[in-house]
Amino acid sequence: MIELKNITKVYKRKNTSITALKNVDLKIEKGEIFGVIGYSGAGKSTLIRLVNYLEKPTEGQVIIEGTDLSSYTTNQLREKKKDIGMIFQHFNLLESKTVFDNVALPLVLSKRKKQEINERVNELLSFVGLEDKAKNYPNELSGGQKQRVGIARALASNPSILLCDEATSALDPQTTDSILNLLKKINEEYNITMLIITHEMDVVKQICHKVAVMEKGEIIEQGPVIELFGNPQHPTTKSFVRTVIKNEIPNRVKQAIKTGENHRLLRLDFMNQSTSEPVINEMIESIGVKINILYANTTEIQEALLVTMIVQLEAEALQLDEAVRFLEKNHVVVKEVRSS
Numbered sequence: 015m016i017e018l019k020n021i022t023k024v025y026k027r028k029n030t031s032i033t034a035l036k037n038v039d040l041k042i043e044k045g046e047i048f049g050v051i052g053y054s055g056a057g058k059s060t061l062i063r064l065v066n067y068l069e070k071p072t073e074g075q076v077i078i079e080g081t082d083l084s085s086y087t088t089n090q091l092r093e094k095k096k097d098i099g100m101i102f103q104h105f106n107l108l109e110s111k112t113v114f115d116n117v118a119l120p121l122v123l124s125k126r127k128k129q130e131i132n133e134r135v136n137e138l139l140s141f142v143g144l145e146d147k148a149k150n151y152p153n154e155l156s157g158g159q160k161q162r163v164g165i166a167r168a169l170a171s172n173p174s175i176l177l178c179d180e181a182t183s184a185l186d187p188q189t190t191d192s193i194l195n196l197l198k199k200i201n202e203e204y205n206i207t208m209l210i211i212t213h214e215m216d217v218v219k220q221i222c223h224k225v226a227v228m229e230k231g232e233i234i235e236q237g238p239v240i241e242l243f244g245n246p247q248h249p250t251t252k253s254f255v256r257t258v259i260k261n262e263i264p265n266r267v268k269q270a271i272k273t274g275e276n277h278r279l280l281r282l283d284f285m286n287q288s289t290s291e292p293v294i295n296e297m298i299e300s301i302g303v304k305i306n307i308l309y310a311n312t313t314e315i316q317e318a319l320l321v322t323m324i325v326q327l328e329a330e331a332l333q334l335d336e337a338v339r340f341l342e343k344n345h346v347v348v349k350e351v352r353s354s
């Protein structure tokens with residue numbers, strides 16, 4: 015488990031100081047894939063460097079598996095760091111070494127026996143699908159293959175935590191998918207806790223269980239991914255969600271929108287159980303409203319479905335209120351939409 019408690023990080027330079035993180039609280043459970051998303055400069059890299067103890071917090075505690083990192087001696091910390099693997103946007107491979115030697119590096123540095131190193135590296139290369147590339151050099155590999163080497167190297171010392179800093183940002187969408195699937199497989203097979211830093215909401219959608227949104231050094235919103243996608247609160251979170259779920263009313267249906275007290279324009283988000291129930295049908299039958307669906311979209315968020323609709327309801331004003339109450343009672347998130 016990774017816990018950040020009331021973290022503030024201030025960088026001091028001559029006469030200026032920059033607050034990179036402010037009052038950050040975060041808890042990542044064992045085996046969880048936790049995404050941190052934010053625009054450039056939000057503080058994501060600083061946060062990941064604190065977990066790796068490359069930076070010390072100005073205030074607050076970084077607690078890993080129950081121990082505050084500041085309580086370790088330098089030697090203890092060096093040992094503990096082996097329990098944390100890291101992968102990078104630009105892979106950080108040694109160009110002069112073969113794929114095999116790159117993956118072997120952490121084991122060589124830990125002075126493991128040659129036979130043990132051979133077995134472990136071959137096992138890892140086969141796990142990441144690169145058994146035939148052991149003797150190649152990084153410049154003979156594609157971006158996706160380089161990241162697979164980076165992942166194998168990060169797993170060499172059997173870490174319980176994997177930190178991923180923009181691990182797919184330099185890759186095309188198809189290669190990104192294959193790397194994300196590999197990370198998912200690692201999480202499922204080894205129960206490794208993962209902290210994923212990204213500026214792409216699609217990465218969060220595809221593999222994260224929980225997500226925190228950062229802005230100007232603060233966490234502005236956090237929670238389970240499906241809930242954040244279905245009911246974002248902060249404008250920045252909303253704009254990230256819009257990159258994955260388009261929820262604007264298409265121009266060509268705008269002329270169909272009617273106004274007045276007998277009409278309401280609503281955005282409905284159905285998550286989890288509300289996607290499998292005939293909620294709309296029951297609302298029509300029991301309350302007698304008319305519904306015009308102007309926009310609908312289904313997003314698959316790992317094992318869950320999020321259905322987003324923009325609808326126009328037509329009925330007497332009191333019935334419209336009753337319809338909204340009915341939807342909310344059935345776990346549908348209802349928001350009023352403006353037509354212009």
Ligand SMILES: Nc1ncnc2c1ncn2[C@@H]1O[C@H](COP(=O)(O)OP(=O)(O)OP(=O)(O)O)[C@@H](O)[C@H]1O
Nearest residue numbers: 025032033034052053054055056057058059060061
């Ligand atoms: N070593 C440093 N010295 C001084 N200021 C720094 C240092 N590292 C980061 N900062 C500042 O802290 C703030 C947060 O930076 P950080 O790199 O953590 O953001 P980020 O969200 O990772 O951005 P990006 O996606 O562009 O990498 C920025 O204003 C940055 O300029």
